[in-house]
Each structure stands twice: as C-alpha cells, then as structure tokens.
Amino acid sequence: MLINRISASLLLILMVAVVQFDTQIADAVDVHPVGALCADCHLAGDATTLDNAYELIDDQGVLCSGCHKDALAVAHPSDFSPGRSIPADYPVDWKGDVTCSTCHLVHGSKRGLIRGDKYGKELCLSCHELSFFSRMADTGLSIQQVGHLSVSKEALAVPVDDYSLHCLSCHSDGAGGFLVEVDMSGNVRHNGSTRVAHPIGVDYGVAMERGIDRGSQFRPVAALNKKVLLPNGMVSCLSCHEGYSEKHGALVMSNAGSRLCLECHDR
Ligand code: HEC
Ligand code: HEC
Ligand code: HEC
Ligand code: HEC
Ligand code: HEC
Ligand code: HEC
Ligand code: HEC
Structure with missing residues (x-):
C-alpha cells in the first residue's frame, strides 16, 4: 500500500518533469517549487531521475532558504548528523544528515509538504521519546505543532513580530x-x-x-x-x-x- 502510494507520487513527479522538459514552461507546472529549474538544485538538471535526485548542488538549508528565509531562523535543527538511528520513514540525506527532506516531501502536494501521515505531536514522537518533551517547562506544547516558529497569530494594537x-x-x-x-x-x-x-x-x-x-x-x-x-x-x-x-x-x-x-x- 505504502509502496504503491510512493511510486504513484513519484510517477506523477516524473510525468510532470517530462511535461516541463517538453514545454520548457516551468511555471506552468503545478509542483512545488513552482517556477524553479531542476538545475537550481539537482546536479543532473533536467536529466534528474529517482536514482540521481540525491545529488544536489548544495545543502538543502541553503537551497531552500533562498525562498524560505525564515524557515531556519527559529526552527528544528536541520543539516546535522543525528548521531543515532531515526525511522526509515524519515530518510536522512546521502551524507547521513537530518535535513529538510527528512520531514518534507519537497515535490509533494499535501498540507505542509509533510512526509507520511503524521502531524504535530505524533510526528515529533516518531523520532523523540515522550520523556524528551515532558522534561520541558511547557512539556513541548509551544513547539509540537510546527517545525518552525514562523506562524503568526492575531495582531496587537502595537507592532510586534x-x-x-x-x-x-x-x-x-x-x-x-x-x-x-x-x-x-x-x-x-x-x-x-x-x-x-x-x-x-x-x-x-x-x-x-x-x-x-x-x-x-x-x-x-x-x-x-x-x-x-x-x-x-x-x-x-x-x-x-x-x-x-x-x-x-x-x-x-x-x-x-x-x-x-x-x-x-x-x-
Ligand atoms: C528547490 C530545490 C529543488 C528543485 C528546484 C527541484 N528539486 Fe527535485 N528534489 C529536491 C530535493 C531536496 C529532493 C530530495 C533529495 C533527497 O531525497 O536526498 C528532491 C527529490 C527529487 C526526486 C526524487 C523523488 C522525491 O520526490 O524525493 C526527483 C525524481 C526529483 N527531485 C526531480 C526533480 C525534477 C525533475 C525537477 C525539475 C522539474 C526538480 N526535482 C526540481 C530539490 C529540488
Ligand atoms: C523558488 C522558490 C522556492 C524554493 C527554492 C523552495 N520553495 Fe518551498 N515554497 C515556495 C512557495 C511559493 C510556497 C507556497 C506555495 C506552495 O505551497 O507551493 C512554498 C511552500 C513550501 C512549504 C509549505 C507548504 C504548505 O502547505 O504550507 C514547504 C514545507 C516548503 N515550501 C519547503 C521547501 C523546501 C524543503 C525547499 C528546499 C528543498 C523549498 N521549499 C524550496 C517556494 C519555494
Ligand atoms: C523535524 C522535522 C522538520 C524538518 C527537519 C524541517 N521541517 Fe519544515 N516543517 C515541519 C513541520 C512539522 C511543519 C508544519 C507543517 C504543517 O503542519 O502544516 C513545517 C513547515 C514548514 C514550512 C511552512 C511554513 C512554516 O514556516 O510553518 C516551510 C516553508 C518549511 N517547513 C521549510 C523547511 C525547510 C526549508 C527545512 C530545511 C531547512 C525544513 N522545513 C526542515 C517539520 C520540519
Ligand atoms: C525525523 C526525526 C525527527 C522528527 C520527526 C523530529 N525530530 Fe526533533 N530532533 C531529531 C534529532 C535526531 C535531534 C538531535 C537530538 C536528538 O538526537 O534527540 C532533534 C532535536 C530536537 C530538539 C533540540 C534542539 C536543540 O538543540 O535545542 C528539539 C527541541 C526538537 N528536536 C523538537 C522536535 C519537535 C517539536 C518535533 C515535532 C514538530 C520534532 N523534534 C520532530 C529528530 C527528529
Ligand atoms: C503552548 C503555550 C505556550 C507557548 C506558545 C509559550 N509558552 Fe512559555 N510556558 C508555557 C507553560 C505552560 C509554562 C509553564 C511552565 C511551568 O509550569 O513551570 C511556560 C513557561 C515559560 C517560562 C518560564 C520557564 C521556567 O522554567 O520557569 C518562560 C521564560 C517562557 N515560558 C517563555 C516563553 C517564550 C519566550 C515563548 C515564545 C518563544 C513561550 N514561552 C511560548 C506555555 C507556553
Ligand atoms: C536585544 C537588545 C536589547 C537587550 C538584550 C536589552 N535591551 Fe533594553 N532596550 C533595547 C532597545 C532597542 C530599547 C529601546 C530604546 C528606545 O526606544 O529608544 C531598550 C530600552 C530599555 C529601557 C527603557 C529606557 C530607554 O532607554 O528608553 C530600559 C530600562 C532597558 N532597555 C533595560 C534593559 C534591561 C534591564 C535589560 C536586560 C534584562 C535590557 N534592557 C536588555 C534593547 C535591548
Ligand atoms: C529585554 C529582555 C527580555 C525581553 C524582550 C523579554 N523577556 Fe521575558 N524575561 C527576561 C528576563 C531577564 C527574565 C528573568 C529570567 C530569569 O530570572 O531566569 C524573564 C522572564 C520571563 C518569564 C518567567 C516569568 C517571570 O515573569 O519572571 C516569562 C514567562 C517570560 N519572560 C516571557 C516573555 C515573553 C512572552 C516575552 C515577549 C512578549 C518576553 N519574555 C520578553 C527578559 C526579557
């Protein structure tokens, strides 16, 4: 089932890639990141396949922060060696580092481009023990909804970030x-x-x-x-x-x- 879903979404990506290759109209393609060229990130450029997609021109933190400046400012650590094993559902990159694509399906289409079906606390607990959070003063409540603190709430009368x-x-x-x-x-x-x-x-x-x-x-x-x-x-x-x-x-x-x-x- 899972395999089927994954291969279906990969097929979609590959089909989309072919469409893009054919038309050369990048922004007609409805896959994130809309309008970017394969060669902006993949060494193989338009010839990117499942087998060589891991060969990127830089760390993902660098590639992604061009458009997502705030994603790294106050966030879960990224582009680091975990020093322990983490579930295969959340793959590390070729260097063995936890990076953006560990949690995100970059060319996905679901809410938040999250891998798999878990969100919030459930996602966090895929890799962390409950005790990791119960040690925190707020038991992790303030960070478990997001991988990055860039969510805005209702505004105040005075300017506040x-x-x-x-x-x-x-x-x-x-x-x-x-x-x-x-x-x-x-x-x-x-x-x-x-x-x-x-x-x-x-x-x-x-x-x-x-x-x-x-x-x-x-x-x-x-x-x-x-x-x-x-x-x-x-x-x-x-x-x-x-x-x-x-x-x-x-x-x-x-x-x-x-x-x-x-x-x-x-x-
Ligand atoms: C903003 C950078 C970026 C751009 C632009 C980009 N990709 Fe990717 N792509 C990634 C990252 C990061 C991964 C995950 C790599 C990994 O798993 O190590 C990925 C993964 C893939 C995969 C493997 C399947 C998957 O979804 O993980 C394929 C196939 C792929 N890209 C094709 C393309 C094609 C074709 C284009 C151009 C239409 C493209 N990509 C544009 C960053 C990008
Ligand atoms: C060329 C600019 C560009 C680049 C490069 C880029 N993104 Fe995005 N990203 C966008 C835009 C625009 C949106 C909002 C529209 C959308 O959902 O497609 C977005 C949305 C997202 C979202 C949130 C989707 C949601 O539903 O809230 C995530 C997560 C994301 N990007 C991750 C990444 C990662 C990881 C990388 C690097 C591999 C990356 N992006 C590179 C432009 C970019
Ligand atoms: C440990 C997991 C994890 C890692 C690593 C991670 N993210 Fe996220 N990210 C999330 C979660 C969870 C959300 C919230 C998704 C939702 O609920 O819609 C999110 C949301 C986002 C969003 C949507 C806007 C926002 O700020 O809430 C962007 C953009 C994004 N991530 C980019 C990135 C980039 C770029 C990287 C790598 C530098 C990265 N993420 C690494 C878990 C992660
Ligand atoms: C794919 C696995 C994975 C997921 C999912 C994940 N983490 Fe982590 N996180 C790690 C690893 C690995 C570390 C490094 C420390 C460790 O080994 O626990 C870490 C470190 C952290 C740290 C310590 C940062 C610091 O240096 O102070 C916090 C806080 C954290 N995670 C919170 C979360 C929250 C909240 C979520 C859910 C939104 C989450 N994590 C989801 C793997 C993950
Ligand atoms: C989801 C709700 C929530 C959010 C969001 C939140 N906090 Fe808290 N915070 C708590 C709770 C609950 C405690 C109570 C801890 C206790 O009972 O000792 C707390 C305690 C604290 C303490 C006292 C810690 C101690 O050890 O005495 C500080 C300081 C604090 N928060 C600062 C912040 C800051 C700064 C932010 C924004 C980055 C923030 N909080 C966001 C719920 C939250
Ligand atoms: C991030 C930088 C930063 C830190 C850290 C900081 N301040 Fe300030 N502080 C400011 C700025 C900026 C103002 C606003 C001055 C203005 O409005 O002209 C200010 C204003 C004040 C004022 C009001 C008087 C005035 O000059 O207008 C007091 C009192 C003050 N700070 C005390 C403190 C104390 C005590 C601490 C340590 C607990 C502290 N500050 C830490 C940046 C900082
Ligand atoms: C200029 C520095 C500064 C700023 C800005 C600041 N704090 Fe504090 N805050 C402190 C200091 C210093 C303490 C005392 C910490 C200690 O004694 O360990 C403190 C203590 C706290 C506490 C513990 C309870 C208390 O009242 O002593 C909470 C909760 C807290 N801050 C939340 C916030 C929140 C939320 C914001 C933003 C709206 C904020 N702080 C902005 C410096 C600051």
Whole structure:
C-alpha cells in the first residue's frame, strides 16, 4: 500500500518533469517549487531521475532558504548528523544528515509538504521519546505543532513580530502561571516579577540613532551574540529568550552581571 502510494507520487513527479522538459514552461507546472529549474538544485538538471535526485548542488538549508528565509531562523535543527538511528520513514540525506527532506516531501502536494501521515505531536514522537518533551517547562506544547516558529497569530494594537505573538498566544492568558503582556506603549510587562517593563517591537537601528541624541548607546547589530535575534530588525521576546529549544523560555545567554542587558545596551 505504502509502496504503491510512493511510486504513484513519484510517477506523477516524473510525468510532470517530462511535461516541463517538453514545454520548457516551468511555471506552468503545478509542483512545488513552482517556477524553479531542476538545475537550481539537482546536479543532473533536467536529466534528474529517482536514482540521481540525491545529488544536489548544495545543502538543502541553503537551497531552500533562498525562498524560505525564515524557515531556519527559529526552527528544528536541520543539516546535522543525528548521531543515532531515526525511522526509515524519515530518510536522512546521502551524507547521513537530518535535513529538510527528512520531514518534507519537497515535490509533494499535501498540507505542509509533510512526509507520511503524521502531524504535530505524533510526528515529533516518531523520532523523540515522550520523556524528551515532558522534561520541558511547557512539556513541548509551544513547539509540537510546527517545525518552525514562523506562524503568526492575531495582531496587537502595537507592532510586534510573529514570534512574540506566538509566545503571547499562551502567556497573555497566563500560561503556566506566567502572565506576560504588552501594554499600549509596546512595553513587555513580566507581571510575575518586579522586573522593569521592556519595549518590544522597537526597531533596533532606529533606537540606536535616537539613542545617540539622548546620550544612551547601543552596540552595533553585527557585534551582538548571534543568539540575540532581532526579527525584522525589531526587539522581540526572542532577543532575550530561546524560541525553538529543549529549554523552554531559557534566556539566550546568562544575565549574570547584567550580561544579557549589556549585550545591547552599551552602558
Ligand atoms: C528547490 C530545490 C529543488 C528543485 C528546484 C527541484 N528539486 Fe527535485 N528534489 C529536491 C530535493 C531536496 C529532493 C530530495 C533529495 C533527497 O531525497 O536526498 C528532491 C527529490 C527529487 C526526486 C526524487 C523523488 C522525491 O520526490 O524525493 C526527483 C525524481 C526529483 N527531485 C526531480 C526533480 C525534477 C525533475 C525537477 C525539475 C522539474 C526538480 N526535482 C526540481 C530539490 C529540488
Ligand atoms: C523558488 C522558490 C522556492 C524554493 C527554492 C523552495 N520553495 Fe518551498 N515554497 C515556495 C512557495 C511559493 C510556497 C507556497 C506555495 C506552495 O505551497 O507551493 C512554498 C511552500 C513550501 C512549504 C509549505 C507548504 C504548505 O502547505 O504550507 C514547504 C514545507 C516548503 N515550501 C519547503 C521547501 C523546501 C524543503 C525547499 C528546499 C528543498 C523549498 N521549499 C524550496 C517556494 C519555494
Ligand atoms: C523535524 C522535522 C522538520 C524538518 C527537519 C524541517 N521541517 Fe519544515 N516543517 C515541519 C513541520 C512539522 C511543519 C508544519 C507543517 C504543517 O503542519 O502544516 C513545517 C513547515 C514548514 C514550512 C511552512 C511554513 C512554516 O514556516 O510553518 C516551510 C516553508 C518549511 N517547513 C521549510 C523547511 C525547510 C526549508 C527545512 C530545511 C531547512 C525544513 N522545513 C526542515 C517539520 C520540519
Ligand atoms: C525525523 C526525526 C525527527 C522528527 C520527526 C523530529 N525530530 Fe526533533 N530532533 C531529531 C534529532 C535526531 C535531534 C538531535 C537530538 C536528538 O538526537 O534527540 C532533534 C532535536 C530536537 C530538539 C533540540 C534542539 C536543540 O538543540 O535545542 C528539539 C527541541 C526538537 N528536536 C523538537 C522536535 C519537535 C517539536 C518535533 C515535532 C514538530 C520534532 N523534534 C520532530 C529528530 C527528529
Ligand atoms: C503552548 C503555550 C505556550 C507557548 C506558545 C509559550 N509558552 Fe512559555 N510556558 C508555557 C507553560 C505552560 C509554562 C509553564 C511552565 C511551568 O509550569 O513551570 C511556560 C513557561 C515559560 C517560562 C518560564 C520557564 C521556567 O522554567 O520557569 C518562560 C521564560 C517562557 N515560558 C517563555 C516563553 C517564550 C519566550 C515563548 C515564545 C518563544 C513561550 N514561552 C511560548 C506555555 C507556553
Ligand atoms: C529585554 C529582555 C527580555 C525581553 C524582550 C523579554 N523577556 Fe521575558 N524575561 C527576561 C528576563 C531577564 C527574565 C528573568 C529570567 C530569569 O530570572 O531566569 C524573564 C522572564 C520571563 C518569564 C518567567 C516569568 C517571570 O515573569 O519572571 C516569562 C514567562 C517570560 N519572560 C516571557 C516573555 C515573553 C512572552 C516575552 C515577549 C512578549 C518576553 N519574555 C520578553 C527578559 C526579557
Ligand atoms: C536585544 C537588545 C536589547 C537587550 C538584550 C536589552 N535591551 Fe533594553 N532596550 C533595547 C532597545 C532597542 C530599547 C529601546 C530604546 C528606545 O526606544 O529608544 C531598550 C530600552 C530599555 C529601557 C527603557 C529606557 C530607554 O532607554 O528608553 C530600559 C530600562 C532597558 N532597555 C533595560 C534593559 C534591561 C534591564 C535589560 C536586560 C534584562 C535590557 N534592557 C536588555 C534593547 C535591548
């Protein structure tokens, strides 16, 4: 049954490839990625077959991020050696690495181009033990629906990036007893603590320029620790907290001696 389904979908791909070859009108082909040339990814170009399809011109993270810039920013790790065996339904690439096509059928057509029939938590548990998630502060709830934190929720009155909206979808309701809100001035209020309200949604570059007039100073973006993210240039929950991680809610770096604060604030 499974074999039949796989070969049927492969046949479709090959037929589509032939159609494309014949007409040379790439964007008339209704297979993801619509409009791209075989040679953009496959060494064999138009002569790509089932046997040589694994020979790609670069790592998939590189090939795919041309069109999916955000897919790697806050996401499940990709293009790495798993160092353990994973189910054959989720194949590693020729180097033995977990990569995009481990979870995705690149030329598929199902929702999310996901391999097989499993979604959400069920998909995660194909490769991870339940204990992997029960160790997490939120038991994995915040990451099990997606391979990538780029889903946006309803907007707020103040500008906030999609990742912060994802966090707020639980914490503005007080998830886990931790109520976190964004007030009308765009300040994050960690209500569970006495910590200062901190702005989010602020454009870091603009704040830097404004700071020069006010005598406050910020370090240049290029000098910041790579884990301090500024989605679309904006201060976000993910500037201070990890997003897609085993350590739910952990700070991106220790704040001992105000290190995290001083990563951006020069004084
Ligand atoms: C954006 C990059 C990209 C483009 C463009 C692309 N492919 Fe692929 N293709 C892949 C990746 C990645 C795989 C999975 C490789 C692996 O399994 O190691 C794949 C797999 C395949 C397979 C194996 C069956 C499968 O679905 O896994 C065939 C056949 C194939 N591609 C044909 C083509 C043809 C023909 C074209 C042009 C019409 C094309 N591809 C365009 C990236 C691409
Ligand atoms: C030439 C641009 C382009 C490239 C290269 C590309 N994609 Fe896409 N991809 C798109 C577009 C456009 C969509 C949305 C429309 C669609 O579903 O076809 C999309 C959709 C997707 C989706 C989501 C489908 C859904 O239902 O939500 C996944 C997953 C995906 N791509 C994975 C990949 C992977 C993995 C690679 C690399 C092997 C890749 N893409 C390379 C353009 C591209
Ligand atoms: C461990 C599994 C896994 C790996 C590895 C993975 N993804 Fe995904 N990806 C998912 C899941 C799960 C979804 C959500 C699918 C759904 O429910 O519609 C998803 C969704 C997407 C989407 C849809 C838009 C979004 O951000 O939600 C894109 C685009 C995408 N993946 C691209 C990629 C690319 C490019 C790579 C490699 C760099 C990759 N994925 C590696 C599991 C994975
Ligand atoms: C195809 C197998 C596979 C699937 C499916 C999969 N993972 Fe993973 N994941 C791995 C491997 C391998 C690692 C490396 C660590 C390990 O061996 O557990 C990993 C690592 C991780 C990490 C650690 C990242 C870090 O460095 O902090 C998280 C978090 C994670 N996975 C979450 C998920 C979630 C959530 C899902 C479902 C959306 C999922 N995984 C689906 C194979 C998978
Ligand atoms: C699906 C709902 C959900 C989402 C989305 C979510 N969280 Fe949580 N979070 C929880 C729950 C539940 C807890 C409770 C943990 C406990 O009971 O100790 C928690 C706890 C925390 C903690 C405290 C951790 C600890 O060990 O004390 C931090 C920090 C945190 N979350 C930050 C974030 C950030 C940042 C985001 C966005 C990247 C986010 N959360 C997204 C549900 C969520
Ligand atoms: C400027 C940095 C910064 C930003 C931005 C930020 N946080 Fe925090 N957050 C912290 C620090 C520092 C702590 C204290 C952590 C500790 O003591 O281990 C904290 C603690 C928390 C806690 C634990 C409970 C509490 O109130 O102490 C939660 C939950 C949390 N943050 C969620 C969020 C969410 C959701 C966002 C985005 C809406 C966000 N944070 C934005 C720095 C930040
Ligand atoms: C990702 C970079 C970044 C980090 C990390 C960061 N800040 Fe900020 N902070 C900013 C930006 C940008 C502003 C906005 C300045 C403006 O609006 O002109 C700001 C504003 C503030 C303000 C408001 C006063 C003002 O200058 O407008 C305070 C107080 C503050 N931060 C304290 C902290 C503390 C305490 C920490 C550590 C827990 C911290 N910040 C971590 C970037 C950061």
